[in-house]
Amino acid sequence: MGIPSDMKNLWVSRRKEGFLIASPSEDAKILRTKKCTNEGVRAGFKAASIACVVSAVPTLTAVRVIPWAKANLNYTAQALIISAASIAAYFITADKTILECARKNAHLEDSLRHNN
Numbered sequence: 001m002g003i004p005s006d007m008k009n010l011w012v013s014r015r016k017e018g019f020l021i022a023s024p025s026e027d028a029k030i031l032r033t034k035k036c037t038n039e040g041v042r043a044g045f046k047a048a049s050i051a052c053v054v055s056a057v058p059t060l061t062a063v064r065v066i067p068w069a070k071a072n073l074n075y076t077a078q079a080l081i082i083s084a085a086s087i088a089a090y091f092i093t094a095d096k097t098i099l100e101c102a103r104k105n106a107h108l109e110d111s112l113r114h115n116n
Helices: 005-017 024-065 067-070 073-114
Strands: none
Touching: 024 067, 024 073
C-alpha cells in the first residue's frame, strides 16, 4: 500500500522545480541567510569547545580533590555539568552571531534602498 515509488519520484521532481521563480534580490537574501547561519554554527561550535574544556578541567579536578564532590558527583553528574555548559555556550553564541549578522544585513538593505 501507499504511494508507488514512480509516482512519488515524479511528484518530488515536480515539487523541486516549483511554480515561482525567485527574484535576484530574493536569491541574495537566501545566500546572506545561509551565510549568517553558517557563521552562527561556526562561532557556536568554537564557543562550545572552549566551554567544554573550561568546565571539564575544574569539574574533574574537583571530583578528585574535594571530598564532597568525590562523594556526591557520579559520572552522570560530571557529564551533565560539562555538557550543560557546552550546550549553553553553543546556543547563546550562535544566537548572538546570527542576530548580529541579520542586523548587518538589515542595515545593508536599508542603505541599498536609500541609494536607489
